[in-house]
Amino acid sequence: MNKIIDDLNWRYATKKFDATKKINDADFEIIKESLRLVPSSYGLQPLKFIIVNDIDLRNQLIPASYGQTQVKDASHLIVICAANKMGDSEVDEHIENIATTRDQDAENIKGYGDFMKSTIARMTAPQKSAWNSKQAYIALGQLLHTCATMRIDATPMEGFDPASFSQILQISDNYSPVLLCPIGYRDQEDETQHFKKVRKSQEHIFEKK
Amino acid sequence: MNKIIDDLNWRYATKKFDATKKINDADFEIIKESLRLVPSSYGLQPLKFIIVNDIDLRNQLIPASYGQTQVKDASHLIVICAANKMGDSEVDEHIENIATTRDQDAENIKGYGDFMKSTIARMTAPQKSAWNSKQAYIALGQLLHTCATMRIDATPMEGFDPASFSQILQISDNYSPVLLCPIGYRDQEDETQHFKKVRKSQEHIFEKK
Secondary structure, X not given: OOHHHHHHHHOOEOOOEOOOOOOOHXXXXXXXXXXXXXXXXXXXXXXXXXXXXXXXXXXXXXXXXXXXXXXXXXXXXXXXXXXXXXXXXXXXXHHHHHHHHOOOOHHHHHXXXXXXXXXXXXXXXXXXXXXXXXXXXXHHHHHHHHHHHOOOEEOOEOOOOHHHHHHHOOOOOOEEEEEEEEEEOEOOOOHHHHOOOOOOOHHHHEEEO | OOHHHHHHHHOOEOOOEOOOOOXXXXXXXXXXXXXXXXXXXXXXXXXXXXXXXXXXXHHHHHHHOOOOOHHHHOOEEEEEEEEOOOOHHHHHHHHHHHHHHOOOOHXXXXXXXXXXXXXXXXXXXXXXXXHHHHHHHHHHHHHHHHHHHOOOEEOOEOOOOHHHHHHHOOOOOOEEXXXXXXXXXXXXXXXXHHXXXXXXXXXXXXXXX
């Protein structure tokens, strides 16, 4: 029908990766740059992507992932973390980045910074952390599309123990792991690749007004 | 560098759409099908996409969007809604869909359904609704990538009044609007298209373990 639809139909939540196949460096650079370009609310990018290569760490993460071996067998393991905090200093840093990138005087965009600060100040701490977490899901949605376009397999995972991940990976207190995405190449013996994709019909999910 | 990176660099949060330019039907079908293929937790797809074409309704939505005229000027307005509820009947419906799609006996996948039900039963009502909302962000991430690939402009929007949207669009009590995404074609006079994209460096957002 169309390359995009073909790509999205090709992808599936990979159950078993071929542990011998590695994503080459050039392709992984594209994935990293695509993650850097992920949009976020106000452009604040309250995310950190931890790439776990160490095999001992990856073995330790299996029980913390309820036995899901994709965290070990995939070529690369991406842990998407969201910032726990959001406030004036993060906005100031962003305004500084805008000024530098666009060669503007930070004074001239101070008003925009103040607007962001006042919006954020109205949120409670749990609301801020929930807001940051949602940005991780935007990253996941884009990442899965990027991988499908490159015919790289991926497994989006919410089911893991964040506290154990934080401890095993010694993640800074400023961030919490929100989503996992092992990526690589499907094992030929992964039967699930042959299962028909299950989706609701367009009639179910669209409404016209 | 690469088509994916070019596409993601090309996109920006469009401030002003060219109201005379419409996405053709064939392209919009691709976007709809891509949204149908969006992945979600357990594949439950707790989302509804409302496409607002009616110009009177779109005018009424401007104040509910704090004056952002993209909701009127864009070719198509997509309102991403998340289900307020999630429970046994939704899981049963999903299991039924799996069985039909894959020509399986629903009895044989009952165990999988029970597993989902028990996981969901442990969540409070606000947790369920937050979980459903997060799936909307996966859809947004994928949608923005799809649009960029097709060189269709888009504006991801969190800033609007959900209660007014529900009322104006008479959205069923089962769903809440979570995100807006007007899509179409940028106005040549939208200055922001020429602004340099602001992102943190890779050093800032990646960590290797």
